[in-house]
Amino acid sequence: xxxxxxxxxxxxxxxxxxxxxxxxxxxxxxxxxxxxxxxxxxxxxxxxxxxxxxxxxxxxxxxxxxxxxxxxxxxxxxxxxxxxxxxxxxxxxxxxxxxxxxxxxxxxxxxxxxxxxxxxxxxxxxxxxxxxxxxxxxxxxxxxxxxxxxxxxxxxxxxxxxxxxxxxxxxxxxxxxxxxxxxxxxxxxxxxxxxxxxxxxxxxxxxxxxxxxxxxxxxxxxxxxxxxxxxxxxxxxxxxxxxxxxxxxxxxxxxxxxxxxxxxxxxxxxxxxxxxxxxxxxxxxxxxxxxxxxxxxxxxxxxxxxxxxxxxxxxxxxxxxxxxxxxxxxxxxxxxxxxxxxxxxxxxxxxxxxxxxxxxxxxxxxxxxxxxxxxxxxxxxxxxxxxxxxxxxxxxxxxxxxxxxxxxxxxxxxxxxxxxxxxxxxxxxxxx
Amino acid sequence: xxxxxxxxxxxxxxxxxxxxxxxxxxxxxxxxxxxxxxxxxxxxxxxxxxxxxxxxxxxxxxxxxxxxxxxxxxxxxxxxxxxxxxxxxxxxxxxxxxxxxxxxxxxxxxxxxxxxxxxxxxxxxxxxxxxxxxxxxxxxxxxxxxxxxxxxxxxxxxxxxxxxxxxxxxxxxxxxxxxxxxxxxxxxxxxxxxxxxxxxxxxxxxxxxxxxxxxxxxxxxxxxxxxxxxxxxxxxxxxxxxxxxxxxxxxxxxxxxxxxxxxxxxxxxxxxxxxxxxxxxxxxxxxxxxxxxxxxxxxxxxxxxxxxxxxxxxxxxxxxxxxxxxxxxxxxxxxxxxxxxxxxxxxxxxxxxxxxxxxxxxxxxxxxxxxxxxxxxxxxxxxxxxxxxxxxxxxxxxxxxxxxxxxxxxxxxxxxxxxxxxxxxxxxxxxx
Numbered sequence: 001x002x003x004x005x006x007x008x009x010x011x012x013x014x015x016x017x018x019x020x021x022x023x024x025x026x027x028x029x030x031x032x033x034x035x036x037x038x039x040x041x042x043x044x045x046x047x048x049x050x051x052x053x054x055x056x057x058x059x060x061x062x063x064x065x066x067x068x069x070x071x072x073x074x075x076x077x078x079x080x081x082x083x084x085x086x087x088x089x090x091x092x093x094x095x096x097x098x099x100x101x102x103x104x105x106x107x108x109x110x111x112x113x114x115x116x117x118x119x120x121x122x123x124x125x126x127x128x129x130x131x132x133x134x135x136x137x138x139x140x141x142x143x144x145x146x147x148x149x150x151x152x153x154x155x156x157x158x159x160x161x162x163x164x165x166x167x168x169x170x171x172x173x174x175x176x177x178x179x180x181x182x183x184x185x186x187x188x189x190x191x192x193x194x195x196x197x198x199x200x201x202x203x204x205x206x207x208x209x210x211x212x213x214x215x216x217x218x219x220x221x222x223x224x225x226x227x228x229x230x231x232x233x234x235x236x237x238x239x240x241x242x243x244x245x246x247x248x249x250x251x252x253x254x255x256x257x258x259x260x261x262x263x264x265x266x267x268x269x270x271x272x273x274x275x276x277x278x279x280x281x282x283x284x285x286x287x288x289x290x291x292x293x294x295x296x297x298x299x300x301x302x303x304x305x306x307x308x309x310x311x312x313x314x315x316x317x318x319x320x321x322x323x324x325x326x327x328x329x330x331x332x333x334x335x336x337x338x339x340x341x342x343x344x345x346x347x348x349x350x351x352x353x354x355x356x357x358x359x360x361x362x363x364x365x366x367x368x369x370x371x372x373x374x375x376x377x378x379x380x381x382x383x384x385x386x387x388x389x390x391x392x393x394x395x396x397x398x399x400x401x402x403x404x405x406x407x408x409x410x411x412x413x414x415x416x417x418x419x420x421x422x423x424x425x426x427x428x429x430x431x432x
Numbered sequence: 433x434x435x436x437x438x439x440x441x442x443x444x445x446x447x448x449x450x451x452x453x454x455x456x457x458x459x460x461x462x463x464x465x466x467x468x469x470x471x472x473x474x475x476x477x478x479x480x481x482x483x484x485x486x487x488x489x490x491x492x493x494x495x496x497x498x499x500x501x502x503x504x505x506x507x508x509x510x511x512x513x514x515x516x517x518x519x520x521x522x523x524x525x526x527x528x529x530x531x532x533x534x535x536x537x538x539x540x541x542x543x544x545x546x547x548x549x550x551x552x553x554x555x556x557x558x559x560x561x562x563x564x565x566x567x568x569x570x571x572x573x574x575x576x577x578x579x580x581x582x583x584x585x586x587x588x589x590x591x592x593x594x595x596x597x598x599x600x601x602x603x604x605x606x607x608x609x610x611x612x613x614x615x616x617x618x619x620x621x622x623x624x625x626x627x628x629x630x631x632x633x634x635x636x637x638x639x640x641x642x643x644x645x646x647x648x649x650x651x652x653x654x655x656x657x658x659x660x661x662x663x664x665x666x667x668x669x670x671x672x673x674x675x676x677x678x679x680x681x682x683x684x685x686x687x688x689x690x691x692x693x694x695x696x697x698x699x700x701x702x703x704x705x706x707x708x709x710x711x712x713x714x715x716x717x718x719x720x721x722x723x724x725x726x727x728x729x730x731x732x733x734x735x736x737x738x739x740x741x742x743x744x745x746x747x748x749x750x751x752x753x754x755x756x757x758x759x760x761x762x763x764x765x766x767x768x769x770x771x772x773x774x775x776x777x778x779x780x781x782x783x784x785x786x787x788x789x790x791x792x793x794x795x796x797x798x799x800x801x802x803x804x805x806x807x808x809x810x811x812x813x814x815x816x817x818x819x820x821x822x823x824x825x826x827x828x829x830x831x832x833x834x835x836x837x838x839x840x841x842x843x844x845x846x847x848x849x850x851x852x853x854x855x856x857x858x859x860x861x862x863x864x
C-alpha cells in the first residue's frame with residue numbers, strides 16, 4: 001500500500017472500533033487496529049460464560065479472522081499506554097510509538113469500585129473473558145467448599161451469594177445463579193442442599209433495571225423472586241471483605257460477593273488532554289470528534305454525548321452506531337468534505353434477561369415480560385452474535401440446556417499446581 | 433448409610449477410577465471419590481483443546497454430575513498428599529485424614545523431563561486442561577509475536593515450532609499445528625506468511641509411533657510430511673532453553689518447544705511403600721492389588737503389569753478395563769470370596785490421528801491409513817466421549833471445522849492485567 005495513504009489507528013476491537021473498521025473497507029486508508037486481546041468479545045453474553053452456560057470461545061471471535069479479507073487493515077495485539085495528540089502518535093506499553101493521521105479511541109470501560117479499590121479482591125467484576133472464567137471458578141468452588149465444610153456457620157457463608165448492582169449484568173447473574181442452585185446442582189451433593197443457597201441482589205437505588213419503565217421493573221423483580229432471588233433495593237453496601245459484606249448496618253457473612261455496580265471509562269481518555277465527565281468518559285463533539293482535535297474520534301463506552309437532554313447509554317447498539325457514524329464522517333473528510341454531521345442515536349429498544357424463560361422487553365410502545373420477552377431476547381442475541389459458527393453452537397448449547405437444565409461449561413481449571421507457572425513463562429510479550 | 437458399611441476410597445476420577453466407581457453402583461459400599469479437579473477429562477482429545485479446535489468444556493464433564501444418581505458415592509474435590517497403608521488412611525494436602533477399608537489409587541501420570549526439570553519452563557507438556565490452555569496461548573502468541581517482530585532472524589525463531597516426542601500426542605500436535613499454519617491462519621497476517629512456519633517433530637528413537645507395525649509407521653511419517661511436518665528421528669534433543677533447542681550438535685533458534693516425550697507416574701505410588709518400576713509405576717499383583725496389601729488396588733497409568741511378556745500400555749481402554757476388573761474383584765470380596773482372578777487386557781486395537789483426514793489404524797489384522805483410518809478414528813473417539821451433550825457439540829465443531837478449516841477456539845485469555853489476580857484471591861482452597 002502507498003505509504004502516502006492516510007493512516008487511521010483504531011484503539012479497541014469492541015463494537016465501536018470493529019464496526020468503524022469494517023465500514024471503511026473500501027476506503028483508501030491504511031488502518032491499524034490495536035487491541036490488548038486477540039478477539040472481539042460479545043459482551044452481552046459474558047454472564048453466560050461466568051455462569052458456566054457457554055464456553056469462552058462461544059462468545060468471542062479472533063479479530064484477525066473477522067478482518068482477514070479486508071486488505072487495508074492490519075491487526076496489532078498490543079496495549080496502548082498513551083495518546084500523544086500533539087505529535088499525532090500513540091505509544092504502546094512496550095515503548096514503541098506509531099504515528100497516525102486519524103485516530104479512533106474506542107477502548108471502552110472497565111468496572112469501578114467508586115473509591116473502594118480494595119473491594120476488587122473480594123468482589124470481582126465482569127468485563128473480560130478472564131473475569132468471567134475467574135467468576136465461574138469462584139461460583140462453582142463455593143458449592144464445593146460448602147460440601148466439605150463441617151462447621152454449619154462457615155458452610156452457611158459459602159452458600160451465601162451477593163450480587164452488588166441491579167443493572168442488567170447484576171440481574172442476569174442473580175437470576176442464573178439462583179437457577180443453578182435450584183436446578184442444575186440438584187442431587188449432586190451429599191452434605192449440602194444447593195437449593196438452600198441464598199442469592200441476594202443488592203441495589204443502592206430504589207429499583208432494579210432503572211433504565212426500564214417502573215411497571216416493567218416491577219415485573220422483573222417478581223420474576224427474580226420467583227426464581228429464588230432475594231432482591232434488596234434502597235440499601236447501599238458499605239463494606240466488603242473476605243468474610244462478607246455490610247448492608248446498611250448489618251454485616252452479612254458471605255464468601256461470594258460479585259461486583260456489578262459501577263463502570264469507569266478506560267484510562268486512555270485521560271491522555272487526550274480534553275474534558276472528561278465524572279466517569280472518566282470523553283466529552284465529544286456532535287460528530288464524535290474531540291474538541292480541538294478534529295482528527296481524533298472517540299466511540300463506544302468511552303464517549304460521553306447527550307441527546308435530547310439524556311446521555312446516550314453505554315450499550316452495544318449505541319457503540320455500533322457510533323462506529324458507523326465515525327466511519328461516515330471520515331469518508332467525507334477523505335473526500336475533502338469537512339462538514340460535521342451530528343451523531344444521532346436510534347434507540348431500537350431495551351431488553352434484559354433475568355433467567356430461564358424470564359426477561360423484560362421495551363421496544364417503542366411494546367412492553368413484554370416473562371416467556372414472550374425471553375424468546376424475543378434470545379432471538380435478538382443469537383442473531384447479533386458475530387459469525388455463523390458461534391451463533392449455531394450457542395443455539396445448540398441453549399437448546400440442550402433448556403431441556404436438561406444442565407450447563408455445559410461447569411469445568412474448573414487453572415489450578416496453581418499446573419498451568420499458572422506457564423503464565424509467567426512467556427517471553428517479551430506485548431499483551432501477556 | 434449405615435456407618436458399618438465398608439468404605440472404599442477412590443483416588444482419581446480418570447478412566448480407571450470412574451469406571452470402577454460406576455461398576456460398584458449397586459454394592460453395599462460407601463465410596464468416596466477424591467480428585468484434584470472437578471471433572472473427568474477425555475484425555476485423548478486434549479491436543480484438540482491445545483490447538484484451539486475444541487473448548488475445554490467440550491472434553492470434560494463434572495464428576496458430580498456424572499455420579500449424581502449413584503447414591504453410594506460422594507465426590508470430594510481435594511488433593512491427596514499421601515497414603516498411610518498401615519493406618520488404612522489417606523491424608524489430604526490440607527492435613528485432614530480419611531480412613532478406608534478398601535483403596536483404589538488411580539491418580540495417573542504426568543509428563544516427565546527425564547532429569548531435566550529445568551526444561552519444563554520452556555517446553556511445556558500436555559496432561560491437563562490447564563496445560564492445554566497454556567499451550568494454546570503459547571502457540572497462538574508465537575504467530576502474533578512473529579507478526580510484530582521487525583528483525584527477520586528473531587521473527588524466524590517465532591515461526592519455528594518443535595515438538596519433542598514422536599508418540600501419539602507429539603504426532604497429533606505436529607500434524608494439527610502444520611494444518612493451522614498452512615490453512616487456518618492463511619490471509620490473516622500482513623507481515624508474515626504463516627505457511628513459512630517450520631513444524632518439526634523430533635523423536636530420539638528410530639521411528640514415530642513405535643507401538644504400530646513399521647509399515648504403518650512409514651505411512652504415518654509420509655502423511656505427516658504431506659501435511660508439512662518435518663520429521664526428525666534417531667536424534668535426541670540435548671538442551672532446551674528460552675532461545676531454542678539443541679538437536680544433536682546443532683542449536684536451533686526456536687521460541688516454541690513443546691514436550692511430548694516422557695511420562696512419569698503420579699508421586700502417590702511412592703507413598704505405598706511397595707516396589708515401583710523405573711517410571712515410578714506400582715508393580716501390582718495379577719488381580720491389580722498391591723503385594724502385601726490386598727485391600728489396596730492400583731489401576732490406570734499408575735499400575736505396572738506385564739502380559740505375555742509385554743507391559744500393558746498406558747491407554748484409556750486399558751485403564752477402563754482395569755477399573756472394571758478391580759470392581760469385580762471387590763464385589764467378590766464383599767461376598768466373602770477371596771479368590772484373586774487375574775486381570776487380562778483385551779487389546780481392541782491401536783489408533784492414532786495425524787491431522788485432517790490423516791490417521792493410522794491397527795485392529796487385529798486390519799491396517800488402515802489416510803482417510804479411511806481418519807473416519808475410523810473419528811467415529812471411535814466421538815463415540816467414547818462421555819455424555820450426550822459433549823459428543824454432539826464435538827461433532828458439530830468438527831463438522832464445521834472440516835468444511836471451513838477454521839478452529840472454533842482461537843481465543844487467547846488470561847492476561848496478567850486481568851483475572852490472574854483472581855487466581856490468588858481464593859480463600860482456603862483445597863484444590864485451587
